[in-house]
Amino acid sequence: MLETLAVRTEDHAVWLELWQGYLQFYETELTDDVTRYTFDRIVDPASGLEGAIAWQEGRAIGLVHWLTHQATWSRGDYCYLEDLFVSPDARRSGAGRSLIGHVRDWAKDAGCSKVYWLTSETNARARSLYDQVATRSGFIHYQLSL
Numbered sequence: 001m002l003e004t005l006a007v008r009t010e011d012h013a014v015w016l017e018l019w020q021g022y023l024q025f026y027e028t029e030l031t032d033d034v035t036r037y038t039f040d041r042i043v044d045p046a047s048g049l050e051g052a053i054a055w056q057e058g059r060a061i062g063l064v065h066w067l068t069h070q071a072t073w074s075r076g077d078y079c080y081l082e083d084l085f086v087s088p089d090a091r092r093s094g095a096g097r098s099l100i101g102h103v104r105d106w107a108k109d110a111g112c113s114k115v116y117w118l119t120s121e122t123n124a125r126a127r128s129l130y131d132q133v134a135t136r137s138g139f140i141h142y143q144l145s146l
Contacts, residue, residue: 002094004102007051007063009043014060015053022063022085026120038065052102054086054095061090064099068112076113079103084117084126096129 007015016035023030042051042065054062064084068077081103086095107115118141119126
């Protein structure tokens with residue numbers, strides 16, 4: 001049975017394993033300090049950063065992180081799904097869909113107007129799921145590194 005639950009302090013070890021898999025997938029390295037800071041904010045109810053883990057038969061198989069922000073085009077906040085990862089051996093298990101659904105339900109309950117996220121153009125496997133559960137916006141992402 002697949003279950004998606006909020007990240008708890010005692011989930012640090014399993015969260016860290018999934019987080020490292022996520023960073024490896026995106027060929028990214030973060031310092032231990034940033035990783036610890038990220039986890040601490042996820043489990044701090046006052047931080048505004050949320051997280052959940054997908055569990056299957058007692059094993060953590062995926063994670064999702066999200067936050068909300070005010071918007072100029074809506075009275076309700078927008079919910080930004082920042083990180084989504086499913087272990088390679090658990091893909092196509094429904095975990096990705098479950099994690100997105102968890103965020104959608106949370107955002108709806110919080111009064112948000114929409115949930116949105118970004119992914120790599122080359123992430124074809126994930127995009128095949130995203131095309132089923134959401135509408136592609138057509139916007140192109142730009143950023144300024146500071």
